[in-house]
Amino acid sequence: xxxxxxxxxxxxxxxxxxxxxxxxxxxxxxxxxxxxxxxxxxxxxxxxxxxxxxxxxxxxxxxxxxxxxxxxxxxxxxxxxxxxxxxxxxxxxxxxxxxxxxxxxxxxxxxxxxxxxxxxxxxxxxxxxxxxxxxxxxxxxxxxxxxxxxxxxxxxxxxxxxxxxxxxxxxxxxxxxxxxxxxxxxxxxxxxxxxxxxxxxxxxxxxxxxxxxxxxxxxxxxxxxxxxxxxxxxxxxxxxxxxxxxxxxxxxxxxxxxxxxxxxxxxxxxxxxxxxxxxxxxxxxxxxxxxxxxxxxxxxxxxxx
Amino acid sequence: xxxxxxxxxxxxxxxxxxxxxxxxxxxxxxxxxxxxxxxxxxxxxxxxxxxxxxxxxxxxxxxxxxxxxxxxxxxxxxxxxxxxxxxxxxxxxxxxxxxxxxxxxxxxxxxxxxxxxxxxxxxxxxxxxxxxxxxxxxxxxxxxxxxxxxxxxxxxxxxxxxxxxxxxxxxxxxxxxxxxxxxxxxxxxxxxxxxxxxxxxxxxxxxxxxxxxxxxxxxxxxxxxxxxxxxxxxxxxxxxxxxxxxxxxxxxxxxxxxxxxxxxxx
Numbered sequence: 001x002x003x004x005x006x007x008x009x010x011x012x013x014x015x016x017x018x019x020x021x022x023x024x025x026x027x028x029x030x031x032x033x034x035x036x037x038x039x040x041x042x043x044x045x046x047x048x049x050x051x052x053x054x055x056x057x058x059x060x061x062x063x064x065x066x067x068x069x070x071x072x073x074x075x076x077x078x079x080x081x082x083x084x085x086x087x088x089x090x091x092x093x094x095x096x097x098x099x100x101x102x103x104x105x106x107x108x109x110x111x112x113x114x115x116x117x118x119x120x121x122x123x124x125x126x127x128x129x130x131x132x133x134x135x136x137x138x139x140x141x142x143x144x145x146x147x148x149x150x151x152x153x154x155x156x157x158x159x160x161x162x163x164x165x166x167x168x169x170x171x172x173x174x175x176x177x178x179x180x181x182x183x184x185x186x187x188x189x190x191x192x193x194x195x196x197x198x199x200x201x202x203x204x205x206x207x208x209x210x211x212x213x214x215x216x217x218x219x220x221x222x223x224x225x226x227x228x229x230x231x232x233x234x235x236x237x238x239x240x241x242x243x244x245x246x247x248x249x250x251x252x253x254x255x256x257x258x259x260x261x262x263x264x265x266x267x268x269x270x271x272x273x274x275x276x277x278x279x280x281x282x283x284x285x286x287x288x289x290x291x292x293x294x295x296x297x298x299x300x301x302x303x304x305x
Numbered sequence: 306x307x308x309x310x311x312x313x314x315x316x317x318x319x320x321x322x323x324x325x326x327x328x329x330x331x332x333x334x335x336x337x338x339x340x341x342x343x344x345x346x347x348x349x350x351x352x353x354x355x356x357x358x359x360x361x362x363x364x365x366x367x368x369x370x371x372x373x374x375x376x377x378x379x380x381x382x383x384x385x386x387x388x389x390x391x392x393x394x395x396x397x398x399x400x401x402x403x404x405x406x407x408x409x410x411x412x413x414x415x416x417x418x419x420x421x422x423x424x425x426x427x428x429x430x431x432x433x434x435x436x437x438x439x440x441x442x443x444x445x446x447x448x449x450x451x452x453x454x455x456x457x458x459x460x461x462x463x464x465x466x467x468x469x470x471x472x473x474x475x476x477x478x479x480x481x482x483x484x485x486x487x488x489x490x491x492x493x494x495x496x497x498x499x500x501x502x503x504x505x506x507x508x509x510x511x512x513x514x515x516x517x518x519x520x521x522x523x524x525x526x527x528x529x530x531x532x533x534x535x536x537x538x539x540x541x542x543x544x545x546x547x548x549x550x551x552x553x554x555x556x557x558x559x560x561x562x563x564x565x566x567x568x569x570x571x
Contacts, residue, residue: 015568045571054413055568074419082417086571088410092317093307101307105418144414 003066005030005152005183006051010060013046020046022207023060028185033178035198035215036187039285043207044187045085048156051185052082064152078106081145085156085187087137095125095132095140102144114147120169134161142170146177153177155186159193171197192282195219205289220261222288225281228255231274242269310415310425314432318398326440329390330447336381337451337459340374374452374459375537378467383537385507387444387471388528392503394440395433395479400496402429402560404486407570416569423561426487430557433479441472467537473549474531478503480556487564503527527552 006028013020021043028034036044049055051062053073062069064076090098099114118125123139132140138161145153159167174197177184188194194201195215203210213221230253239245244260253276259266263280306316343349350371370376403425406412416422445461445468452459482499486492506526510533513523523529530545 049413049569049571052413052417054416054571074421077417078419080417082414084410084413084417084571086410087414089414090411097307101313102418104308105310105415105420107419141414145417 002030004028006034006062006064006185007066008047008051008060008062011047011050011057011062012059013043013050013055014058019043019207020055020058021050021204024204024207024209026202026209026212028183030183031178031181032199033174033184033186033197035194035201036185036204037189037191037194037201037285037288038187038204039189042204044204045156046207047204048085048154048185048187051154052077052080079150080152080154081148081150082153083141083145083155083158087141089129089137089140091130092128094128095123095143098129098140099125099144099147103147106148108148113149114143117143117146117173120173121166122169135163135166138162139166146173149180150182152183152185155184157188158186159188159190167193189285191218191222191285191288203288210289218288222261223283224259224263225283226257226259226263226266227277227279227281228270228275229253229277230255230270231276234273238273239266239269242266310420310428311432314429315435318432318436322394322436322439325390325394326443328443329440330443330445330450332386332390332447333378333382333444334447334451334454337374337378337448337457338455340377340457341455343371343377374457375463378448378459378464379535379537382448383467383471383532387468388474388503388507388531390444391437391440391471391475392478392500395437395475396482396496396499396503398433398436399479399481399483400486400494400499401492402426402433402483402486403564404490404492404495407486407490408492410571412569413571422564426483426557426560426564430480430483434476437472437476437479441468444468444471463537463540466541470531470536470541470546470549473546473553474527477527477549477552477556480553480560484556484560484563487560488567490567490570524548 004027006026008024008026011024011026012022024043024047026047036047038044046055050057051064051069053070053076056070065079067076069076090101093101095118099118103114115125117123118139121139121143123136123143125140127136129137129140138158142155142158145155159170162170174184174186178199184197186194186197195218198215200212200214201218202212233252234250234255236250238250238255239248239257242265244262245266246258246260248257249255255270257266267278307313353371371380401408403412403422406415415425445465448459448464448468449461451457452461478499481502482495485498486495489495506528509519510523510526510528513519513526513529523533527549530548534542534545536542
């Protein structure tokens with residue numbers, strides 16, 4: 001296997017006694033879109049800010065492109081684009097001035113790519129940043145991170161505040177980056193988003209990496225709550241024995257259950273009766289954690305503090 | 306315009322800087338223009354002579370003597386107005402150099418670019434140096450225009466040297482503020498601490514000339530090196546000026562080391 005683009009080796013960060021991340025081992029391969037999934041405060045931003053050398057690990061180390069994240073930070077930063085988690089921009093500049101400033105700091109010969117991205121994301125570069133909505137600021141953050149076509153884009157919560165249409169365009173852009181063979185590291189607390197754009201997902205909670213899964217594997221093990229409304233009452237044991245079905249409750253013509261893994265066999269069986277409505281609840285983060293660590297409920301994870 | 310951290314500072318500051326330089330020029334222009342119309346010089350002088358020596362020493366480098374334009378300027382301008390006009394800029398700019406961006410939250414974004422932390426400090430410092438020079442120029446032009454307009458005879462070369470001494474004093478405190486900002490990431494703490502230190506240094510130098518046991522400590526105060534030699538009369542003293550420059554560079558070095566090593570806040 002080729003040398004990983006990002007490699008964290010027992011990466012540990014404490015802020016005084018407060019926990020950042022603990023003994024994080026991670027490898028992100030060239031050309032993949034890697035999702036870093038976890039609730040707020042899990043340590044995603046801490047990890048990312050260590051990769052960029054804004055903060056230094058308490059123990060362990062990280063390499064990017066095989067270079068040391070601290071010692072070789074300048075060489076690394078020439079080759080990456082970064083979107084901060086809580087984005088703050090220079091209020092008195094226009095979008096175009098901001099992009100021009102960073103293009104110069106990057107030594108880019110031309111910044112036409114920024115204009116193209118702005119066009120696609122429907123971002124008005126002429127306006128002063130202080131007058132922009134949160135969503136438009138976020139677009140600018142994405143544009144400045146991606147305009148240099150970096151080998152590695154590190155995006156901390158990239159879709160925060162983007163409206164759905166712009167999100168779709170952003171997903172397309174990520175697909176193009178993957179197709180071009182470049183690497184994306186994206187943090188999120190939104191499972192559907194990660195499933196949509198990522199190849200693999202690292203799940204982090206309370207500073208520890210719980211698992212690294214392919215998106216396919218994640219879907220296979222994901223819990224999903226399903227509500228079916230039939231035209232007329234159905235047998236109580238309609239779905240009994242269908243693989244992956246749990247917590248089955250049938251009340252006349254209404255059926256609810258939890259499905260682990262693919263819903264296809266469930267729906268095929270159910271379609272023997274006329275269905276009036278289907279409601280599927282996307283699994284939340286906690287449900288994913290439950291799927292992986294059913295025995296270890298929320299709040300029982302090992303705490304290092 | 307926005308080609309580097311240096312030009313970004315100029316882009317952000319030029320309006321307020323020009324305004325400040327004009328203000329810093331108007332102040333001495335008015336004072337020097339008023340000098341010939343202080344008719345009762347002798348009366349004023351006797352009033353000054355009757356003041357307690359402690360007060361006199363605090364507000365003047367040499368003997369309180371308003372019978373010459375130099376003595377008058379020393380009292381009205383160089384004792385503390387000129388340092389204040391310069392430090393209001395250097396301390397706030399220095400304190401906010403990196404800590405301003407850290408406070409506002411733009412530092413992560415800036416440093417994601419391929420630029421070293423020490424380079425950010427160096428480019429900002431150079432921009433502040435230019436800004437400080439502009440303020441000094443404003444003061445000198447104002448004073449020169451006022452003197453010429455009112456027909457007051459002063460040695461404009463020596464005035465320039467006294468202003469340079471004030472600029473060096475301002476830079477020393479500005480670079481101290483920058484170091485505190487680089488250490489803590491808190492701009493108002495940095496500026497406040499530098500300002501408080503400058504007040505203490507002002508009194509140390511002023512009172513030191515009155516109190517025997519304090520006298521030995523006066524060289525600790527940057528104000529001593531700024532004005533003890535009376536640059537308006539004797540010109541800029543290379544040793545005293547050198548001490549101020551050395552102090553500025555030393556605090557800059559502290560800022561670089563602190564900033565390179567620190568975890569940045571977000």
